[in-house]
Amino acid sequence: MNRKAIRRIPLEKLFDLKVDFAFKQMFGNEKNKKITVVFLNAVLKLTGRDTIKEVTFLKHELGGEYQDDKQSRLDILVKTQNGDFINVEIQLSNQHDMTKRTLYYWAKMYESQLVRGMGYSELRPTITINICNFTMFKDNKNYHNTFHLYEDTTLSRLMPEEDVMEIHFIEINKFISLWYEGKLNALEDLLIRWLLLLGMVDGRNKKVYAEIYRELEELAMEDENLRAAFDTWEEISQSPETILAYQSRLKYILDEEARYIDGINKGREQGKTEGIKEGLEQGIEQGRKQEQIELVKKLLKRHETVEEIMDLVGLSREEIERIKDLDLPQD
Structure with a gap:
């Protein structure tokens, strides 16, 4: 493969995928479903039989059952072939309410499953993935943190057989710093490739990380999903609408x-x-x-x-x- 084949427009023309509109065009579009599935498996580190094989995009609105209810517009909401619910939120700037907003979204998603005649035992696991372009946890150097329900002293999970709550926070700024320090290996971890894609363009400062592009260029020679994502990225970045x-x-x-x-x-x-x-x-x-x-x-x-x-x-x-x-x- 020609190394330059993955780029047909100037890099500065590419959308910043951390802007929720661009993110949804890439990962929340029916025609790009395969890219969405690969991305979710990378974030959740699912392999073999446990992988997500199919997703159904669901309506984005939660709440609003009554006139004065607070209504929320989710970025991406899918249901997997196993019936699990996954919400992905991308946040470019810090409004200092991410934790409480996340818990609210998770609770509304979990509650929305319950319909008349359905038993509580039928409720399926609900997962929230937050991708933040700012620091959430100042005392934690990890760029990817995952939370479940644990007992305080024994650290045993409340529902080990089927953990209904799973919340991920991915901090892009920490990720970029670690990558520049040479502490991340994109050949060994698929998630790193996708986060490099998200981090390559900085729309706020009108900047493109050329070093990240060169890394992605090499990776795309062997990764057809990454090449497909680049094609989609260029396509959505050129349409006048x-x-x-x-x-x-x-x-x-x-x-x-x-x-x-x-x-x-x-x-x-x-x-x-x-x-x-x-x-x-x-x-x-x-x-x-x-x-x-x-x-x-x-x-x-x-x-x-x-x-x-x-x-x-x-x-x-x-x-x-x-x-x-x-x-x-x-x-």
Whole structure:
């Protein structure tokens, strides 16, 4: 194989796969299902008979059963051939709520399995995979941490025969540092290859790690799934429709991150007179809501569908319809 065959467009044109929109185009698309299966097996380190062989993509929304329920838009949600549920979340910036949000998502997924006439014994294992572009565990050097339900003193699992809870945190920033230190071997670990793919482009800083590309170029000579992923990556990075959606989503994420920091600073000042906690919460929430409203209005004017806006902004259908009604001209 020609080494240059895996790249047909300039590297700087490739989407940052840590942006949730791009990640879902790659791993949450029916036509790329094989790539999704290989990636999940790599993260969960499944081999032989235990491997995931087939997945079914499920609806992304959890909650919303009643009018005032909080509704969540998941990045990727699949059901395996064994009936296990797996949710994959990608997070570019740190909103300092990842742990609680993860537990909420896991609980909603686990609860959603139960239907009328079904016994609790029929509930299937539920797995959450979080890929974070920031540090979650400062005192832990591992880039991949997995959590289960354990007893405090004996460390025995609550359900060793079928562990219903499994939560993964993968920290891309730690991973990149370890790779540059020469402590990771992509020939021996398939997950390293996929994380190199995710880490190669830094959309926030408009940077591409050429050293990572060269490593992937070598690996792709023997790994057909990696080559297929590169083909898909280039394809989604060239479509005018996906380029617009990707750029809009990246801008929104970075603007929200900036507002979050600005909200903290304003909250600190406000907190001097009104209480630190209350000021922080108000500053962050007000900035976030206003930006979401403005972005939805812009996307509606571009005639984007409600479903597309749900994916880009992370709001529920009902919230988008309310903004749509507010923006209509008055008689």
